[in-house]
Amino acid sequence: MRCDFLEANDCPNSSYVWKSLLAAQPILKKGRCWRVGNGASIQVLKDYWPPNQPTKKVLFQPEDEIWEWRVSDLIDWQNHQWDKEIIEALFHLFDVKAILKVPLSRRVVQDALVWTLTKNGRYTVKSGYHVAKQMRKEENHSGECSVQRANNPI
Template sequence: MLRILGVREVDQFESYLGLPTLIGRAKYPTFSFLNDKVWKKLQGWKGTLLSRASKEILIKAVAQSIHTYTISVFQIPMKLCDELVALCAKFWWGKARNERKIHWRSWDKLSTSKKDGRMGFHDLRAINLAMLSKQGWRMIQETNSLLYRCFKARYFPRTSFLEAVESPNNSYVWKSMLAAPLILKSSHCWRVGNGCSIQVQGDKWIPNFPSHRILHPPNDDVEGWVVVDLIDHELHE
């Protein structure tokens, strides 16, 4: 097949467009190239000659942006997240010769917003989940896209993306994408249009209300009811 098509065989850990092509059970070695990239960047900067403001800019604009493309597709291992955070923390606090300086504040404190008096560094795990949730939102909004049609045919042909579950032999991209429905379902609320797709009892659709759901269902059996059943169309004529 290689000879007929005139193509070469791809090695297991080669990348395509900067992303790994095949991911095995060991996820950490697959994504360890992120650690190497950040370490090389930090080693090339003369940390002892930089002010705090310069270090802040370099960490936010460079060190914490190298992995943006990767974490928008894959959920990277927690161990790798911790190592990337540790590299940035060491650069921020600096070194005294070959000894590590004291870290006077935890990185969790430094990652808090500047509005709260902190440094506003990125929380890598939170950013990873936010990027995957953004991809999930695109899956909901752009149902005509090739990405949506491929994933739907393969992983959730009989349900919606928000109700999709992990299936046997699924890819790591899909496993990563499944982090999105949990986040989206916890924070999203329907904007009522014609009401044909919104479940009265199960979905969140009531605006300006803490739970966005009805508290006390009517005495009638509401299973299968959608919001359109509650709309009096004569009032709109």
């Protein structure tokens, strides 16, 4: 089965190189977010796209979930702006505010995955390293344990 790298899984007979690449997945997932262009590539409830949300996702599931729902379905193409009426009718107020803050492109361009932790939206090893350090710190403080952890460098 073909899928996006960020959705790929390991399998028992995968190579050391593939396992090494997959080790970077959590870091990449932590800093990624979709930049809305035409909205056709972005799934409303599954993808990470409202960058001003804590999780970069819609937080409250709407009562009416539409199959294959795309961000493009929430855009008023006549006026090139969010369809505020539809958004307010379907989403929790917290999500409405977050969605309406997402800037829309005046040009109809493709959606793009961006790295939210640099100003230009591009991944750098330095920014990835900082994410890895932060994740390690969170992991070490997630719970107390009587067993001493091995010193595992990033």
